Amino acid sequence: MSVDPNEKPFLPRGVRLHFDKVRDDWVLLAPERAIRLDDIGLAILNELDGERSLSMIATSLAEKYGAPADQVATDCVEFLQSLVDRRFVELRQ
Amino acid sequence: MAWKKPTLREVNG
Numbered sequence: 001m002s003v004d005p006n007e008k009p010f011l012p013r014g015v016r017l018h019f020d021k022v023r024d025d026w027v028l029l030a031p032e033r034a035i036r037l038d039d040i041g042l043a044i045l046n047e048l049d050g051e052r053s054l055s056m057i058a059t060s061l062a063e064k065y066g067a068p069a070d071q072v073a074t075d076c077v078e079f080l081q082s083l084v085d086r087r088f089v090e091l092r093q
Numbered sequence: 094m095a096w097k098k099p100t101l102r103e104v105n106g
Contacts, residue, residue, distance in 0.1 A: 027104065034104040041099035067096035079099045 003054065003081045005073065007091040010050030015088055017045060028088055035088065044076055050092060054080065 003009075011017075011028075017037075018029045026042045028035045037045065043064075047057045058073040065072070083089040 036102040036104055038100050039094060040097055041101060044099060061096070065094070065096040072096060075096075075098050079101070082101060 003077050003084055003091065005055040005058070005077060006053050007093060008050050008053050009048045009057075009080055009084075009089050009091050011045070011048060011088070012090045017042070028083070030088055033086075033088075035083075035086070040075075041079060044079055048089070 015028065015030045018027050019025075020027045020034075023036065026037045028037060028045065043061065044057070047060065052060075054076060055073065058076045059069060061067075061076065062069040062072040080089055084091065
């Protein structure tokens with residue numbers, strides 16, 4: 001399933017953000033699977049509420065970081081696409 | 094902190 005910027009991303013049941021003390025790093029945790037995140041990845045995932053569309057989230061992050069909106073939007077779509085493919089993130093209309 | 098392309102690192106057992 002491809003990510004549409006108008007869709008609303010959210011973490012499905014059983015997937016959560018977790019601070020891993022061993023690695024001193026944030027991980028996205030799913031049953032028997034985990035992904036380590038960098039600061040930007042964590043910032044994106046912290047914005048997912050299932051209420052706002054990906055384009056709204058990207059606009060908010062672009063303002064927060066003072067970065068070009070099109071670059072942020074492209075990076076967000078690619079990042080979330082890889083997580084949707086791995087079933088760490090789901091989308092609703 | 095400046096914006097940069099986010100990365101993912103899958104954790105391996």
